[in-house]
Amino acid sequence: MTLSEIAFLKTFTHYFLHLVFPVFIALVFFRKNWKKAYLIMLATMLVDLDHIFASPVFDPSRNSIGFHLLHSYYAIAVYFLLLFFKGNIRIVAIGLLFHMLTDFLDFNLWIH
Numbered sequence: 001m002t003l004s005e006i007a008f009l010k011t012f013t014h015y016f017l018h019l020v021f022p023v024f025i026a027l028v029f030f031r032k033n034w035k036k037a038y039l040i041m042l043a044t045m046l047v048d049l050d051h052i053f054a055s056p057v058f059d060p061s062r063n064s065i066g067f068h069l070l071h072s073y074y075a076i077a078v079y080f081l082l083l084f085f086k087g088n089i090r091i092v093a094i095g096l097l098f099h100m101l102t103d104f105l106d107f108n109l110w111i112h
Contacts (some may be wrong), residue, residue: 010110017102018045022095030091040088041095047071063107065100076100 001009022041023034030037050070051057064071079100082093 006110010106014102014106017105018099022098025094025098029094037091040091041098044092044095044099047096047099064103065107071100071103 019042023038026034026037026041047070050068051064054062054068065076066073069075076097079093079096082089082096085093
């Protein structure tokens with residue numbers, strides 16, 4: 001596999017996990033209100049706004065986890081605690097934690 005093919009696969013997988021896979025999470029865990037749950041999880045992508053405070057804004061060789069404020073280990077601990085609340089807050093927590101998992105996998109499971 002060439003480096004450009006690996007880069008394409010990495011990018012495709014990253015955005016698939018961010019944008020498409022939450023549909024499956026919503027369908028499995030929130031079947032009755034899966035569209036609402038999906039949109040809430042999609043809205044958790046706003047956590048990436050913390051990237052605008054970094055220079056450069058995007059660096060493929062940088063691990064987002066532990067670097068950006070909303071991707072910090074303290075923030076992740078708060079996201080985990082939000083799982084214990086009911087309603088939409090729990091959906092937000094699931095979306096944020098899955099976002100962090102996706103970013104973790106993106107950096108740690110690929111050749112970089």
